[in-house]
Amino acid sequence: MDAFLAQLWIARWPLFDGFLLTIGISVAAIVLGTLVGAVVGISLVFAPKLARLPFVVYVDVMRGTPVLVLILAAFYIPAVLGLSLSATQAGVLALALFAGAHIGELLRGALQAIPPGQAEAGRAIGLTFPQLLAHVLLPQAVRMALPPWINTGVELIKGSSLLSMIGVGELLLRTQEVIGRNFMTIQFYVFAGLAYLLVNVVLDTIGRTIERRLGTR
């Protein structure tokens, strides 16, 4: 144990940097993914049929593809097209596109679960469509979509570890590098695993608290 603690102390800064990058990547992906998902979800419900098609295809493709394949695609395809993305940028792009499809789909479900009388009541008092969306439909949909949204956040944090495959120095890659120096394989993998677990438990707790606050009306 002492030996492990000594090695941990030596490796504290690389690991801490990796941890921060994991958090940073995840936050960036969930923020971008939520923006994409909002557009996708609203379009899937309200856009004219033909305009909906590209969003349907996007969601199906993203949900049917393994995250690792998305990450490799985001890493290699832009290079072929002459775009230069850093490994981190490519990774965030892949995770954001993945999250966008999932969040779009869960927002669609939530919007469609709102009774049609809600939109009619909003229309009846003279709200325009954007006002109806902003003040009647989205507030209700967001409440419903919040628990699965938190879940997507947890998936992203775990999924960010796959970015180690394209050389992004996040927590898992840093851990592997440390193991490469001290060969304490099990100890450091367990340590990294606990770090992921800790973040996800915190996130989950936040989600449950918000859920309870909002109540089940």
Added chain:
Amino acid sequence: MSDAAARPLLEIRGLKKSFGDVEVLKGVDLAVRPSEVVTIIGSSGSGKTTLLRCVNLLEEFQGGAIVLDGETIGYGEAGGRRRRLRDAELSRQRAMTGMVFQSFNLFPHLSALGNVMLGLRKVRRMAKDEARTLAADWLNRVGLGNRLDNVPSQLSGGQQQRVAIARALAMNPKLVLLDEITSALDPELVQEVLSVIRRIAADGATLLIVTHEMRFAREVSDRIVFMEKGRIAEEGPPSEIFGAARSARLAEFLRNSGH
């Protein structure tokens, strides 16, 4: 009747509406004068609720015209063709009428006050304080002055429906549409809602009502319209409609409604 009342506030001409192949309104003509209370009765499927929803532009219609306060609503002409108006125009025209629904349709994430304030703030563009005062005033008038901050799930059906009435009336609409507003209520809660309607009718609101409460219809209405199979079959003052002289079909309908 004063001179101002000579022109109808609402004029429906030859209204036709189909859902797919099923024609539910087959040419309806109806005029409502300012401050008049008109009640539409008829068996379910006669098209009375659809008529109300067309007036509030919640339904599209294929033929005829609806003129509200001199303005043709819902449709315009572009290049010689009949065209549904754009969202912003429809919204502006919908705000001229208020509608109360059978199933209340209160916004569950907003308090009673919030429900009434939303239209005042976003559609009437009132300042927050002004909207709050007016909303509280209306909730007071429907007897819910002590329930301003309750959300719909904390209110009884009758209370929810009274909030919905306040929400519609606070917008100061030219015409109020009431669509079977007591049908979803427990029997003991019906009267508290109807008494609110009696009061706003007495205050001079123009009401177009669909109801199954025959006693209420008789008492509150200036005119009764009996609809059957998508057409107006008979209309007249309550004394006439509920009196002895009437068609066999109307007589049968009234008998079945327990009148």
